[in-house]
Amino acid sequence: xxxxxxxxxxxxxxxxxxxxxxxxxxxxxxxxxxxxxxxxxxxxxxxxxxxxxxxxxxxxxxxxxxxxxxxxxxxxxxxxxxxxxxxxxxxxxxxxxxxxxxxxxxxxxxxxxxxxxxxxxxxxxxxxxxxxxxxxxxxxxxxxxxxxxxxxxxxxxxxxxxxxxxxxxxxxxxxxxxxxxxxxxxxxxxxxxxxxxxxxx
Amino acid sequence: xxxxxxxxxxxxxxxxxxxxxxxxxxxxxxxxxxxxxxxxxxxxxxxxxxxxxxxxxxxxxxxxxxxxxxxxxxxxxxxxxxxxxxxxxxxxxxxxxxxxxxxxxxxxxxxxxxxxxxxxxxxxxxxxxxxxxxxxxxxxxxxxxxxxxxxxxxxxxxxxxxxxxxxxxxxxxxxxxxxxxxxxxxxxxxxxxxxxx
Numbered sequence: 001x002x003x004x005x006x007x008x009x010x011x012x013x014x015x016x017x018x019x020x021x022x023x024x025x026x027x028x029x030x031x032x033x034x035x036x037x038x039x040x041x042x043x044x045x046x047x048x049x050x051x052x053x054x055x056x057x058x059x060x061x062x063x064x065x066x067x068x069x070x071x072x073x074x075x076x077x078x079x080x081x082x083x084x085x086x087x088x089x090x091x092x093x094x095x096x097x098x099x100x101x102x103x104x105x106x107x108x109x110x111x112x113x114x115x116x117x118x119x120x121x122x123x124x125x126x127x128x129x130x131x132x133x134x135x136x137x138x139x140x141x142x143x144x145x146x147x148x149x150x151x152x153x154x155x156x157x158x159x160x161x162x163x164x165x166x167x168x169x170x171x172x173x174x175x176x177x178x179x180x181x182x183x184x185x186x187x188x189x190x191x192x193x194x195x196x197x198x199x200x201x
Numbered sequence: 202x203x204x205x206x207x208x209x210x211x212x213x214x215x216x217x218x219x220x221x222x223x224x225x226x227x228x229x230x231x232x233x234x235x236x237x238x239x240x241x242x243x244x245x246x247x248x249x250x251x252x253x254x255x256x257x258x259x260x261x262x263x264x265x266x267x268x269x270x271x272x273x274x275x276x277x278x279x280x281x282x283x284x285x286x287x288x289x290x291x292x293x294x295x296x297x298x299x300x301x302x303x304x305x306x307x308x309x310x311x312x313x314x315x316x317x318x319x320x321x322x323x324x325x326x327x328x329x330x331x332x333x334x335x336x337x338x339x340x341x342x343x344x345x346x347x348x349x350x351x352x353x354x355x356x357x358x359x360x361x362x363x364x365x366x367x368x369x370x371x372x373x374x375x376x377x378x379x380x381x382x383x384x385x386x387x388x389x390x391x392x393x394x395x396x397x398x
Binding site: 035036038039040042043046058059062065066067068069070071072073074075076078081082084104106108118119120121147148149150151152161 | 387
């Protein structure tokens with residue numbers, strides 16, 4: 001790499017870090033305890049069931065949303081199980097249109113009565129019918145995942161701490177920092193084909 | 202009352218209280234230890250407030266049946282949670298039985314009490330017990346928490362996916378070399394090693 005290449009790389013990386021700094025400057029530290037946040041999340045999902053946006057039954061929502069045992073300041077809230085191979089067989093939430101999602105939020109309870117988001121991942125998977133591209137009407141990407149990585153020890157990673165995987169685990173796109181309920185809003189209500197009858201390829 | 206009560210987490214119980222509010226409805230939540238009734242009553246109130254828009258009153262019966270009855274009659278909340286009955290002597294239960302018709306107000310009433318207090322209620326206040334019908338539940342205080350089996354299943358999925366052991370992940374974190382992917386945060390918390398984050 002010559003000096004011009006190094007200079008260009010330094011410049012774009014600097015802008016990337018500045019972009020990420022801007023995204024993360026929207027400091028999200030919900031007030032309350034992990035249990036409070038857990039209750040808000042569960043309520044959000046139960047309301048989505050009641051308004052028929054989620055097909056997942058109420059009793060299953062209670063089974064799917066769990067806390068890790070509280071032995072420390074760090075706690076995880078889990079919603080369903082991570083489906084690494086996307087078999088669609090792991091416990092998950094199902095929307096009325098058949099799309100599925102799961103999530104994990106890791107947070108730390110702070111002494112000032114707030115909770116700090118340490119990391120999260122929310123993955124939305126579209127149903128098999130939407131994956132059929134033979135008609136030319138298939139929906140891509142077949143999954144979306146919003147991640148908040150742990151604060152990196154490698155500065156390069158910090159430039160993409162908050163990102164979206166647009167249907168590929170190896171592709172990262174900068175994404176806004178999402179509060180837990182905002183993220184669920186996206187998964188439950190917002191991210192869906194604009195017109196399911198007239199798909200654009 | 203049968204020996205085997207149906208387990209219910211506070212969240213699940215709170216989730217169906219909507220159906221009971223605004224009518225003279227009775228139920229009981231049995232706590233494992235007499236000393237935990239007040240705390241569970243408080244947690245239940247928080248669960249109901251968190252899940253519903255219902256108004257909730259927490260009433261203690263520790264000042265006796267007469268005052269408890271007075272408080273129930275004065276409560277305007279849609280859900281009334283009653284605890285502090287653990288030390289009632291026989292006479293107090295009998296007094297509660299005598300006053301039972303005055304307890305019939307248009308709200309959902311929930312007794313939070315130990316199994317021994319429930320046994321005394323059944324013995325000395327059969328009329329009040331009849332209000333409960335079959336609506337007696339055992340509190341599952343860990344119902345919102347991953348069970349050891351669920352926790353191990355999640356850990357096993359992580360081990361298989363990333364080909365690493367728990368010890369290796371902890372060692373990476375101790376050396377500040379832990380990958381920053383969110384799943385590694387979950388991994389450490391599942392191991393009770395959130396301190397390494």
